[in-house]
Amino acid sequence: MAASLSDIAERAGVSIKTVSGALHGGTARMSEETRARIKEIAEELGYVTNLAARGVRQGWLPLIGVVADELITSPFATEIIRGLDGAARTAEMAVFAMNLSGNRDVGSVLEEVRRFRPRAIAYAAMYHKTVELPPELSKSVGVMINCREASGRVISLVPDEEAAAIEVTRHLLAAGRKRIAFINLPGLLAGELREQGFRTVLNDAGLSPLAVLPAVRRPTYSDRAPSLVLAHVTALMAAADRPDAILCGNDRVAMEVYAALRRVGAAIPDDVAVASFDNQVEIASRLDPPLTTMALPHRAMGRLAAEILLTGPSSPARLLKLPFQLMERSSV
Structure with missing residues (x-):
C-alpha cells in the first residue's frame, strides 16, 4: 500500500500537520532539520502526494x-x-x-x-x-x-512587432541596402505593426519603401491562401529600379522569395538581400544561404x-x- 502522511508522521515522531507543512508548504512551524528529516522519510517510504485529496483541501x-x-x-x-x-x-x-x-x-x-x-x-x-x-x-x-x-x-x-521591424530594417540599411521592398502579411495585426516599424526607419533615413506588397491574394494572410510572391518578385526584378533587399512577412514567405529569385537568376545576397520574421528554424537555418530573421519571443x-x-x-x-x-x- 502507498505510504500516507500518518505513516511518515509516526516514523518521524511529529504531527500529521507538521508532515503536511514540510511536504506541501503548509503553515506548520519547524526547523530546517525537521523538514529535511521528514522529506527523507517520505522518500524512503515512497510517498506520493495525493493530488486529488490535496485539491479538495x-x-x-x-x-x-x-x-x-x-x-x-x-x-x-x-x-x-x-x-x-x-x-x-x-x-x-x-x-x-x-x-x-x-x-x-x-x-x-x-x-x-x-x-x-x-x-x-x-x-x-x-x-x-x-x-x-x-x-x-x-x-x-x-x-x-x-x-x-x-x-x-x-x-x-x-x-514587440514594431520594434522588431525597426531592428531588422536598420540591419538592412547598415548592410548598405537602400531599395527595400516588403512582402507583408495582409489582414494581420503583426503585419500592420511590422509595416509601421519598417516605414518609420526608412522615413527617418530619408528613404521610401520600394514597394509594400501582400504575400497572398486574400484579404487576410494564411499559408493556404493563393500566393502572390512569385508574381511580385518577378515584377520587382524586371523593373528598372530593382530592389537590393526584400523584407518578408515571415519565413514561409522568405522561402518563396528564395525560389522566385533563383527563378529569375538573382543571387542572395549578392544581388538581393533577404530578411524575415519568426525564425522557424527548420526553414531559416536550412535555406541556402541561411536566412537572417527576427526570432519571436x-x-x-x-x-x-x-x-x-x-x-x-x-x-x-x-x-x-x-x-x-x-x-x-x-x-x-
Missing part, C-alpha cells in the same frame, strides 16, 4: 491550465509550452492545455479547464491578435499569451506567463511587449 491542484486558441496547430506551440512548463516545474506545478478551435466557444473550453481545479489559467493564441473575452470569463484568465485582451482587463504578453512569453500566474505581475502594465532577437545569417 486547498481548492486547487498544482496545475496551470491553458486555453489553446489553435495554438496546438502552430509550429511555435512547443516554444510557448516549453517556457511555461519549465517555469511551472520550478514551482512544482504541471501544465495542461485544452484546444479552442472549430465550433468550440471559449466559455465551454474554459469550463473544461476549470473542472481540473488548476491553480491558474492562461489563454494562448496561435498568432498575435486581439481577443475579446466576455467580462465574466476574463475573471478566470490570469494572463494572455501571444495575444491581447481587447478590454485591457487581463495582462497580455505580446511580441515565444519561450520568454511562456516563462513570464508562469511567473505572473504564480507570483503576480512585477508592474501594473496590462500590455507587455517582449523583444524579438535578430538571428544574423548569410542572406544579408
